[in-house]
Amino acid sequence: MFRYTLIVLLLLGARAAIAQDNIWVVANVSESSLAFTKADVRTLFMNNSYTQGMGLHPVAMAPGNRLRSIFNAKIITLPESRIQSYWAQMRFSGRMTPPKEFDTLEAMLAYISNNKGAVGYIPAETELPEHLTVIYESL
Numbered sequence: 001m002f003r004y005t006l007i008v009l010l011l012l013g014a015r016a017a018i019a020q021d022n023i024w025v026v027a028n029v030s031e032s033s034l035a036f037t038k039a040d041v042r043t044l045f046m047n048n049s050y051t052q053g054m055g056l057h058p059v060a061m062a063p064g065n066r067l068r069s070i071f072n073a074k075i076i077t078l079p080e081s082r083i084q085s086y087w088a089q090m091r092f093s094g095r096m097t098p099p100k101e102f103d104t105l106e107a108m109l110a111y112i113s114n115n116k117g118a119v120g121y122i123p124a125e126t127e128l129p130e131h132l133t134v135i136y137e138s139l
Helices: 002-020 038-047 066-076 080-093 105-114
Strands: 023-027 057-061 100-102 118-123 133-138
Touching: 023 066, 038 057, 038 066, 038 133, 057 066, 057 105, 066 080, 066 118, 066 133, 100 105, 105 118
Parallel strands: 057 100, 057 118
Antiparallel strands: 023 118, 023 133
8 A cells, every 4th residue: 555655646746846847938918819839939038029019028037047947948948058158149249138037936927017018937837917928838
């Protein structure tokens, strides 16, 4: 009996760990039916550009944050070192600046909530304020 209980607990723990790696990309937009593809999200975060003429601006977690690492691996598909190198080149050339960064999820959510057009990523299943819209789900 102990063995079966242990197996069930391990399976439940593995399921919870996998669920924590799922990400939602959320935006403070009035269009609740807005939906992005993975490529759209990558373009928005790597080009820090306006997408579909909507005036969106991305925000991110600070380097070293686990959520940022998951987002970079699943969406951007580049290691942190390559992303930092890219933004260093963009800043040096004066072409673009990286997304605004936050140390905590709470600070980033507060910023997104208070700024129209702000877009950020959060762990899936996070309780959202009703005026934020999930525009992409990474499973």
